[in-house]
Amino acid sequence: MRWRYNKLCQLHHWSNDVDRQFIFNQLSGQTHVLSRLALDILELIKHEKIVDDDGVWSQLVDLYENFDPSDEDMRQHVLGMLVSLDELGLIEPSRSL
Amino acid sequence: MNFSKLPSSELQHLLLQGQLKFRCGFFSLCLQSDLPELNNLIQRMYANYSLENSEFSDFQINLSPHGIVHRFWRPQVQFWVDEKAPFKPFPRDTALPFLEWGLNWCIATHAHHYLMLHSGVIEKNNQALILPAWPGSGKSTLAAALCQRGWRLLSDEFGLVRPQDGLLAPFPRLIPLKNESIVVFRDFAPDAVMGPEYPKTRKGTVCHVRPPTDSVERDQELANPRWIVFPKYRKGAIMNLRPIEKTQAFVTLSGHSFNYDLIGLRGFQTLANLIDACDCYTFEYGGDLEQAVAQLNALADGLI
Structure with a gap:
């Protein structure tokens, strides 16, 4: 699956704790509480414009020193997060090549 | 001038005329009522509020008896704000709590600048x-x-x-x-x-x-x-x-x-x-x- 950032979102950020990142989406009026990992995924997709599942995973492995590239459970967890971010309307699938 | 210094006859007159204007925080309120039992109660409980002369009020509130039948049988009172009645009437002997709850409702539904x-x-x-x-x-x-x-x-x-x-x-x-x-x-x-x-x-x-x-x-x-x-x-x-x-x-x-x-x-x-x-x-x-x-x-x- 290829992903892109939802450009209609206007996100505002607040946090006082590494593990709980508060995001206000001005488009939906909703507040989301994300983990640091989820926020990093969001930032990564925003920066990359379009990126696929493998691209997200490989960049996270580079970003987080403690990530094991062969850790399939963690990889599935990250893929699940992509689906969750899509459900929140923060990212969306991209059909562009 | 505040409520406690207002002669009770004057307070009653202002209440009847819908001219009892006072300030609470940054809100200006105007109260009207023809419930005589409220006069002394308001004078005592609102004693320290400042009366206002301004033409403008944030909320124009009227507490009045409800319905003809209910004037005699299980008397009721209605809360009006800006000529609308957002609630069902209350028993008349709970007019003060009704006024207070009604005022809370006014603020909670309007004061979105906070x-x-x-x-x-x-x-x-x-x-x-x-x-x-x-x-x-x-x-x-x-x-x-x-x-x-x-x-x-x-x-x-x-x-x-x-x-x-x-x-x-x-x-x-x-x-x-x-x-x-x-x-x-x-x-x-x-x-x-x-x-x-x-x-x-x-x-x-x-x-x-x-x-x-x-x-x-x-x-x-x-x-x-x-x-x-x-x-x-x-x-x-x-x-x-x-x-x-x-x-x-x-x-x-x-x-x-x-x-x-x-x-x-x-x-x-x-x-x-x-x-x-x-x-x-x-x-x-x-x-x-x-x-x-x-x-x-x-x-x-x-x-x-």
Whole structure:
């Protein structure tokens, strides 16, 4: 699956704790509480414009020193997060090549 | 001039004519009523409010008998605001609680220039303590108790946070105590001015405490938020004031707001700034008001 950032979102950020990142989406009026990992995924997709599942995973492995590239459970967890971010309307699938 | 200095005949005349205009915090209210039983009650309980001459009022309120049949059989009273009746009528002998609840409704549904929190707010040395809680958690009792021991009451019901500067706006009104807390408070503050008891309301027995004179006179004085304390009364509980993470406070406090979802980005930013400015706690207490007040005084005095 290829992903892109939802450009209609206007996100505002607040946090006082590494593990709980508060995001206000001005488009939906909703507040989301994300983990640091989820926020990093969001930032990564925003920066990359379009990126696929493998691209997200490989960049996270580079970003987080403690990530094991062969850790399939963690990889599935990250893929699940992509689906969750899509459900929140923060990212969306991209059909562009 | 305030209510206490107004001759009762003049007060009655103004009430009948719908010209009883007064200020509470940053709101201007105009009251009309042809219920004679309200005259003395309002004069006593609203004694310290300042009368206003302004043409403009935020809310034009009228309390009047409801229906012809109900003038004689189970008399009822209707609450009108700006010529609309948002509620079903109440029994006439609960006119004062109806007025107070109606006023709360007016603020909660209109004052969206503030981030509105369902909370008590009290202040000492220009540092405000916010007490957000669900009904039955003891916030009104705690607020009433603290303002009998040197704190200033901003409100027992509304934390009104100004988005532009994060300051808290006062709205000092009668404090409605319910059920067992009425006796507990009478023992705690026998000199406090209290109204009649209203049994069998939807919330049980209700009795109002008049806000201290100083709190009403300083109703234009904004306050800096300093502490957020989520109180929880539990009969027999051992008192426990416990720091909590600000992120947890954010989630809980947003749930205690009347309009966080409604005012969008202003709500998010105002709440975030408020949380940043405050130390946050949960506070469980078992009904010993002296002990609870001592603990919150210690917090305010930097001893905790």
